[in-house]
Amino acid sequence: MLVYVVRRMGGMLAVMLIVAAVVFVIARVVPGDPAAVMLGAAATPEDIAALRARLGLDEPLAVQFVLYLKQIVTLDLGHSIFLDRPVAQALWERAELTTFLTLMAVGIAVLIGVPVGIVSAVARGRAVDQVAVGLAMLAASIPSFWIGLTLMKYLAVDLPWFPVSGYGPPDATLGERLHHLVLPAVALGIPNSALILRFTRTSMLEVLGDDYVRTARAKGLPQRVVVLKHALRNAMIPILTVIGLTTAVMIAGAIVTETVFSLPGVGNLVVSAVLRRDYPVIQGALLVVSGLYVLINLAVDLLYAAVDPRIRY
Amino acid sequence: MAETDGPNKQGEIMNLISRRAFSIAAVGAALTIGAAPVTGQPARAQAAPSGSVVTVATIGEPPTLDPVGVTSDLVSIITQHMFETLYTFDGEWKLTPLLAAAAPTVSDDGRTYTIPLRTGVTFHDGSAMTAADVVASLERWTKVSPRGKTTAPIVDSITAADDATVVITLKEPFAPLTALLAMNNGAAAIVPSEVVDGANPLKALVGSGPYRLLEHRPDQYIRLVRFDAYASPEGEPNGYGGRREAKIGEVRFVPVPNATTRVEGMLAGQYQFADSLPTEMLGRLKQGANVEPIMVKPFGFPLMIMNSRTPVTANQTVRQAVLAALSPNEMMLAAFGDPAFFALEGSIYAPGTAFHDAASAAGYNQHDPKKAGDLLKQAGYKGEPIRILTSTQYDFLYKMSLVAQAHLQQAGFNVDLQVLDWATLVQRRGDEKAWDAFFTYHTFVPEPSLITFVNPAYPGWWDTPEKRAALAAFNTEMDPSARRARWADLQTLFYTQVPTIKVGEFYNLAAAGTALKGYTPMPWPFFWNAELAK
Numbered sequence: 136m137l138v139y140v141v142r143r144m145g146g147m148l149a150v151m152l153i154v155a156a157v158v159f160v161i162a163r164v165v166p167g168d169p170a171a172v173m174l175g176a177a178a179t180p181e182d183i184a185a186l187r188a189r190l191g192l193d194e195p196l197a198v199q200f201v202l203y204l205k206q207i208v209t210l211d212l213g214h215s216i217f218l219d220r221p222v223a224q225a226l227w228e229r230a231e232l233t234t235f236l237t238l239m240a241v242g243i244a245v246l247i248g249v250p251v252g253i254v255s256a257v258a259r260g261r262a263v264d265q266v267a268v269g270l271a272m273l274a275a276s277i278p279s280f281w282i283g284l285t286l287m288k289y290l291a292v293d294l295p296w297f298p299v300s301g302y303g304p305p306d307a308t309l310g311e312r313l314h315h316l317v318l319p320a321v322a323l324g325i326p327n328s329a330l331i332l333r334f335t336r337t338s339m340l341e342v343l344g345d346d347y348v349r350t351a352r353a354k355g356l357p358q359r360v361v362v363l364k365h366a367l368r369n370a371m372i373p374i375l376t377v378i379g380l381t382t383a384v385m386i387a388g389a390i391v392t393e394t395v396f397s398l399p400g401v402g403n404l405v406v407s408a409v410l411r412r413d414y415p416v417i418q419g420a421l422l423v424v425s426g427l428y429v430l431i432n433l434a435v436d437l438l439y440a441a442v443d444p445r446i447r448y
Numbered sequence: 449m450a451e452t453d454g455p456n457k458q459g460e461i462m463n464l465i466s467r468r469a470f471s472i473a474a475v476g477a478a479l480t481i482g483a484a485p486v487t488g489q490p491a492r493a494q495a496a497p498s499g500s501v502v503t504v505a506t507i508g509e510p511p512t513l514d515p516v517g518v519t520s521d522l523v524s525i526i527t528q529h530m531f532e533t534l535y536t537f538d539g540e541w542k543l544t545p546l547l548a549a550a551a552p553t554v555s556d557d558g559r560t561y562t563i564p565l566r567t568g569v570t571f572h573d574g575s576a577m578t579a580a581d582v583v584a585s586l587e588r589w590t591k592v593s594p595r596g597k598t599t600a601p602i603v604d605s606i607t608a609a610d611d612a613t614v615v616i617t618l619k620e621p622f623a624p625l626t627a628l629l630a631m632n633n634g635a636a637a638i639v640p641s642e643v644v645d646g647a648n649p650l651k652a653l654v655g656s657g658p659y660r661l662l663e664h665r666p667d668q669y670i671r672l673v674r675f676d677a678y679a680s681p682e683g684e685p686n687g688y689g690g691r692r693e694a695k696i697g698e699v700r701f702v703p704v705p706n707a708t709t710r711v712e713g714m715l716a717g718q719y720q721f722a723d724s725l726p727t728e729m730l731g732r733l734k735q736g737a738n739v740e741p742i743m744v745k746p747f748g749f750p751l752m753i754m755n756s757r758t759p760v761t762a763n764q765t766v767r768q769a770v771l772a773a774l775s776p777n778e779m780m781l782a783a784f785g786d787p788a789f790f791a792l793e794g795s796i797y798a799p800g801t802a803f804h805d806a807a808s809a810a811g812y813n814q815h816d817p818k819k820a821g822d823l824l825k826q827a828g829y830k831g832e833p834i835r836i837l838t839s840t841q842y843d844f845l846y847k848m849s850l851v852a853q854a855h856l857q858q859a860g861f862n863v864d865l866q867v868l869d870w871a872t873l874v875q876r877r878g879d880e881k882a883w884d885a886f887f888t889y890h891t892f893v894p895e896p897s898l899i900t901f902v903n904p905a906y907p908g909w910w911d912t913p914e915k916r917a918a919l920a921a922f923n924t925e926m927d928p929s930a931r932r933a934r935w936a937d938l939q940t941l942f943y944t945q946v947p948t949i950k951v952g953e954f955y956n957l958a959a960a961g962t963a964l965k966g967y968t969p970m971p972w973p974f975f976w977n978a979e980l981a982k
Binding site for chain 1: 709712841869875
């Protein structure tokens with residue numbers, strides 16, 4: 136197991152290096168430059184050239200790349216051009232919100248997706264199943280911004296139960312901040328619950344048809360034990376995979392929800408960095424996010440062993 | 449952050465972040481709840497004063513809080529509360545003193561401006577404003593501000609005659625000088641000489657305005673709080689001029705990039721003011737009992753800038769054909785929908801402003817494809833592609849460029865419409881070979897010489913001998929009514945040489961909570977003199 140983890144970590148280093156190079160190239164292949172964006176519409180070419188020189192953007196690309204690699208090796212993510220602070224700090228400032236939002240949204244997605252998926256599989260073909268599958272199709276097809284705006288209209292404006300947007304005033308308590316995340320988490324959780332529901336249902340259906348389930352039933356075990364203990368545990372691997380992927384995607388992919396609710400999360404940081412051509416932030420954030428992807432994948436792989444004793448590393 | 453994450457989670461993240469960064473991050477985490485200022489402020493000034501908080505939803509995060517180097521409206525809206533200039537504009541866009549004690553005394557040859565300063569003005573760091581601060585600030589302005597840099601070649605010297613008098617000597621008469629000194633973007637903001645470091649960024653954001661910066665958290669909020677030692681100019685409040693009183697304890701600017709969210713936040717009472725709202729939401733805003741929609745006029749005008757340096761559009765007749773082909777009416781309708789939000793106005797200055805002139809704008813709104821086709825024939829146009837840059841980031845520009853494309857094709861143009869993101873467009877327009885026209889917009893500026901396309905260095909590069917002569921005549925004319933006539937001459941040239949097409953006037957929909965009393969609608973919203981009803 137330990138050997139496996141170490142080997143995977145080694146592979147991760149290689150992946151990260153490739154990511155670093157790709158991110159550097161992509162950020163610069165896209166036209167547009169941060170100096171022009173910062174100076175606004177009325178800037179003259181001379182202003183832009185002067186700012187480029189100050190930001191070190193007039194160095195040849197090769198020189199910039201070597202400097203960048205040097206930084207990465209020393210675990211320095213660089214300094215944001217636009218925010219005028221270290222990239223690591225900018226990421227850290229947004230880590231709390233993104234962590235809570237991801238956990239809440241994944242929680243909602245799992246709490247809806249898994250139980251309804253199980254019921255749907257057990258009641259295959261019956262009205263309950265058809266309604267659940269239909270609703271899942273609907274939830275997966277509705278864009279999350281629409282869900283967000285609708286929730287906002289009814290639950291924040293018409294009924295003032297939740298705040299419309301933001302992450303709370305400067306003196307907000309943790310509870311108030313979490314209160315601000317409820318609607319965004321629901322908006323983000325609902326479409327993802329549909330995906331988890333579909334996977335749970337399919338995976339359960341496959342397992343429920345297996346011989347050992349028939350055996351368990353033949354032994355006279357109650358339905359609850361058959362479904363939850365015998366079937367679900369064996370159906371869990373694809374479900375875990377999809378939960379892991381959903382979590383990874385939400386870290387930087389919650390951008391639409393973050394924009395609708397004006398949340399200063401990691402996704403928002405990455406997209407505004409792209410629009411501002413803030414190269415160090417694009418590079419640093421994508422590097423960290425890719426690192427988290429790889430880590431989450433590793434965690435999911437290790438969880439396989441926990442749910443399925445046949446898997447050994 | 450640190451309080452709520454388990455040690456393992458934190459450990460994983462920390463592996464990816466440098467140790468140096470960790471110490472910064474740990475400090476940041478420890479202070480999250482306590483909300484420490486991110487931007488440097490004197491320690492003694494950190495406590496927020498008691499009193500009301502007004503939350504203003506802005507369209508996004510400003511690129512900087514230094515008002516000198518950029519001409520972004522968003523930056524002006526926020527920083528005009530913190531920084532002040534020598535002069536400003538009243539409700540009729542006439543010049544009025546702010547940090548100056550009175551209008552400048554101008555010598556007969558128009559080259560020496562003697563500016564008396566107000567005494568007893570205190571900066572946010574507690575120091576008193578003197579002529580030395582003004583000289584240092586103005587010198588930085590000539591190096592850093594796009595407006596200051598255009599003035600710099602004309603400036604001979606900026607000196608302090610005594611503690612309360614500044615003298616600006618020019619190499620030739622330059623009538624726009626006082627208007628330039630009064631602008632709140634690319635602003636000649638007066639700061640203590642200690643925070644000026646040549647052309648570099650300010651060492652600290654210290655101004656003399658009614659509000660001072662308490663805390664800035666990018667993408668989250670900017671907190672400006674009442675400056676207790678503020679020294680206000682005298683006189684009845686009028687536009688940006690007259691008495692300024694910070695009745696609201698804290699003005700908090702919150703970036704809310706999604707326009708619908710700004711509307712919903714207003715309706716829910718979470719914000720007391722929001723700017724740049726989608727015009728189609730006016731009906732929904734009117735439903736709100738606690739919200740009052742505000743129409744800001746004059747506000748802005750969309751422009752189609754043409755490149756006078758590429759083979760096709762360098763030909764004046766081709767540019768005249770473009771002007772003849774377009775239908776501003778259909779373009780504005782497509783862009784803004786409700787005619788209540790725009791006006792078909794060819795004069796660069798709208799009616800009601802000092803420089804309005806309808807007669808010289810007769811070439812506006814022709815929509816005559818036949819005439820355009822004839823002009824094209826006359827120009828010897830052989831179907832070379834016209835590369836037009838536009839961006840979906842400004843939805844109204846994108847929509848009107850689609851209509852323009854159709855009109856131009858109808859007149860016989862071969863149009864290559866290139867849809868880019870705004871950053872790419874801004875970069876590409878700097879390359880004189882890469883485009884023939886692009887769409888942008890301009891917000892209202894009180895002084896015509898501040899309009900971007902009047903500047904020969906601005907992409908499009910309108911710099912004919914006739915224009916140069918007309919601009920020089922305008923800039924050296926000191927008499928206000930004669931200046932209006934010189935501007936009409938320039939506008940005549942604008943419709944003959946067609947360096948740029950003005951598509952129309954559009955208005956900005958803003959909204960204020962009914963609890964916000966005493967708010968004065970102006971193109972750059974400000975919140976001194978306003979108060980929050982209990």
